[in-house]
Amino acid sequence: MKYFLATLHTEGLKIIKSKVIWIIAAAFSIAPLMAGFFMFVLKDPALAESAGLVGAQAQVAGEANWQSYLDLHAQMIGVGGIFVFGFVTSWIFGREYVDNTVKDLLTLPYSRAVIVTSKFLASFMTNIVLSAYIVALGFFIGWIVGLPQWSSAIVMQNLYVILIVTMLTIVLSTPVAFFASYSRGYLAPVGFVIITLIFSQILTAVGHGEYFPWAVPALYSGLTGETIISWSSLIIIGITSLLGFLSTLYWWLFADQH
Structure with missing residues (x-):
């Protein structure tokens, strides 16, 4: 446990002190900003009509x-999170090869499994x-825009959906770690x-998205109008994430590291 906590602390310092994470956060901020802009446009029908194409695009956001x-x-987390969370995972694992620091990790006096898990x-x-x-940024923007129909029931229900979507999207990043380790980089x-x-x-367009793990979070987010997730979809996601974790662990334990 002592080695694990030390390794986790080191990984945390790498992340906090890196500019990459802050750039990713800044780029991801575009999503709630655009959502807030669409809501602002929809609040004023005259502005939506004068905006032309922008107003038509904003109708996708609903009322x-x-x-x-x-x-x-x-929905933004269910779709955009696949890319953002996947990029974060690929950076955390792939940077050791790109920065040529993997050799330093492999000389540490504890199991490589500790490194992978941390x-x-x-x-x-x-x-x-x-x-x-x-x-949080979305809530701040929503209050600035002055959106109507606020209620604690609506907030709690949607926060629950967002939490589930976030968890499902994050666990699907484990195969990304394997490809980052196997290819020794980001590409x-x-x-x-x-x-x-x-x-x-x-696959979502042809009606089989529930059987493709990376499509399930977006489906649960209500992208198609429903927030239903089947047990088969959860099992598929569980198997996919477990295979990603085990394959990454196997690579670090047994593959030749140069």
């Missing part, structure tokens, strides 16, 4: 109220903080994330 606004946040936990915690930041895992996003859109 200008807290329910539609928070629904939109869940990296996964650091990735999980970082992604949770990013999601919480986006939601392959980012390519994998992009491929999963493409297939998510295709």
